[in-house]
Structures are given as C-alpha cells and as structure tokens.
Amino acid sequence: xxxxVCESASVNNGGVNETARPVAVVTGASSGIGAATARRLAxxxxxxxxxxxxxxxxxxLAAEIHGRAVRCDVxxxxxxxxxxxxxxxxxxLLVNNxxxxxxxxxxxxxxxxxxxxxxxxxxxxxxxxxKALLPALVASEGQIVVMGSTxxxxxxxGGGGYAAAKFGVRAVVDTLRLELWDQPVRVCExxxxxxxxxxxxxxxxxxxxxxxxAVYAGxxxxxxSEDIADCxxxxxxxxxxxxxxxxxxxxxxxxxxHKVHRVFGEAR
Numbered sequence: 118x119x120x121x122v123c124e125s126a127s128v129n130n131g132g133v134n135e136t137a138r139p140v141a142v143v144t145g146a147s148s149g150i151g152a153a154t155a156r157r158l159a160x161x162x163x164x165x166x167x168x169x170x171x172x173x174x175x176x177x178l179a180a181e182i183h184g185r186a187v188r189c190d191v192x193x194x195x196x197x198x199x200x201x202x203x204x205x206x207x208x209x210l211l212v213n214n215x216x217x218x219x220x221x222x223x224x225x226x227x228x229x230x231x232x233x234x235x236x237x238x239x240x241x242x243x244x245x246x247x248k249a250l251l252p253a254l255v256a257s258e259g260q261i262v263v264m265g266s267t268x269x270x271x272x273x274x275g276g277g278g279y280a281a282a283k284f285g286v287r288a289v290v291d292t293l294r295l296e297l298w299d300q301p302v303r304v305c306e307x308x309x310x311x312x313x314x315x316x317x318x319x320x321x322x323x324x325x326x327x328x329x330x331a332v333y334a335g336x337x338x339x340x341x342s343e344d345i346a347d348c349x350x351x352x353x354x355x356x357x358x359x360x361x362x363x364x365x366x367x368x369x370x371x372x373x374x375h376k377v378h379r380v381f382g383e384a385r
C-alpha cells in the first residue's frame with residue numbers, strides 16, 4: 118500500500134493561523150482510541166495528522182477536526198517514509214497507537230503468522246514511525262506517547278502472542294527513554310486495561326461476535342476510547358520538564374488482567 122495524503126490543507130478558523138498550532142501525529146487514527154485521541158488533541162489546539170490504513174475514515178476525521186490525513190500502514194517502510202515527508206520538520210507529539218491483537222490460542226497451538234503480524238504492527242511499527250519522525254521530534258522538543266497495554270505488564274492464558282508484543286513495546290519505550298536522556302524529547306507509555314473500543318475484540322476473535330461480546334459481559338463500565346484519549350491529552354499537556362514514564366489505566370471493575378468484577382442478571 119502506498120502512503121499518500123488524503124487531505125492536507127491549512128484551515129483558517131476565525132483568523133487563526135492553523136499552521137502555527139503544535140503538530141501531533143496519531144497512528145491508527147481511523148477508529149477506536151486513535152480516532153478519539155485525534156479528536157481530543159484537536160480540541161486541545163493541536164494540528165493533528167491522522168495516519169491509518171483506511172483512507173476514507175481518516176479523510177472524514179481530518180475534515181471534522183481541521184487536521185490532515187495520511188493513509189499509512191505502519192508495517193510498510195514506504196508508507197512510513199512518506200508520512201515523515203508529509204509531517205515535515207515539526208512534530209510536537211507522536212502518538213504511536215497503531216496496533217492490534219490477532220487470535221487467542223494457547224502457545225501450544227499458536228498461529229505463528231498471527232504472532233509475526235502482532236510483532237510487526239505493535240513493535241516494528243512503533244520503532245519505524247518513531248525512527249522516521251525522531252529528527253522532527255528532537256527539533257521540536259517534542260514528546261512520544263506509545264500505546265501499550267496491561268498485557269505488557271502481566272501475561273494471561275490465551276494472550277501469549279499479544280502479551281509478547283506488548284512486553285516488546287514496553288522494552289522499546291524504556292530503552293528509547295534511556296537513549297534519549299540527553300535530548301529534549303519526553304517518552305511515555307500508556308497501558309490501558311479493559312477498553313471497549315470499536316473492533317478490537319472482534320478482530321481478535323476473527324469476527325466471532327459472541328466471543329467478542331463475552332470479553333465485556335457483565336462489566337458495568339469498561340473503559341472507553343475517550344477515557345484513554347483523556348489520558349493522552351493529560352500527558353501531552355504537562356509542562357515540558359515533566360515526563361510521565363508510564364500510566365496504567367484500568368476500569369474500576371478490573372483489579373488485574375485476570376480479576377474482573379462481573380454482575381449478571383437481576384443482581385446487576
């Protein structure tokens with residue numbers, strides 16, 4: 118897939134020069150946490166570059182928030198290079214959100230193609246986009262926010278491939294922070310727990326709606342995409358000398374990955 122700009126224009130709202138706004142790049146912006154984050158950052162005053170594979174969705178989102186849309190698969194080196202060209206010399210915030218979970222088989226019967234795909238999008242994609250935009254981030258004294266997961270803190274049955282990838286994300290974030298210690302760039306991982314976001318569970322269970330619904334069954338209030346977008350915005354708007362290394366966010370009903378309060382029937 119060739120990365121190209123779906124919409125790229127400076128918009129003048131009430132005489133405000135939009136090109137003077139701080140620039141934020143959000144990958145995986147076509148739905149879920151990515152789309153919610155793009156909207157929230159735009160509300161905070163950012164010029165948001167929405168990057169994702171589904172060009173029609175990000176074009177509509179960019180028009181809605183007066184941002185820019187770049188169709189981009191983070192596992193494609195050509196796409197990532199084109200994204201960097203579109204972003205240019207200024208990048209105040211990079212939100213590495215693109216990722217996904219594919220399958221829930223035990224390790225003994227793991228689909229190795231799914232494991233490779235998860236590593237490519239969750240880990241290599243983060244490294245590729247960060248590497249491409251790092252010169253602009255350094256020049257802008259910017260910030261990198263990476264979307265991790267509580268699966269990258271503690272594993273669980275049936276989650277080996279996804280957990281391995283998210284543990285990898287955690288290692289990349291920690292290493293990057295150490296390597297950039299003398300550069301004016303902040304690095305943060307946000308690790309959500311149970312988030313009921315568009316398509317995540319359905320993709321994981323290969324379109325099996327019943328299995329996807331069971332993930333959230335009986336949970337009164339799982340986190341929403343907007344909850345995580347709030348976290349990103351809060352981290353991104355701290356004073357420049359303040360770095361939030363890692364933020365773990367769970368719904369009140371989830372004490373740990375394996376311990377979730379569920380209420381069914383009339384007792385709910």
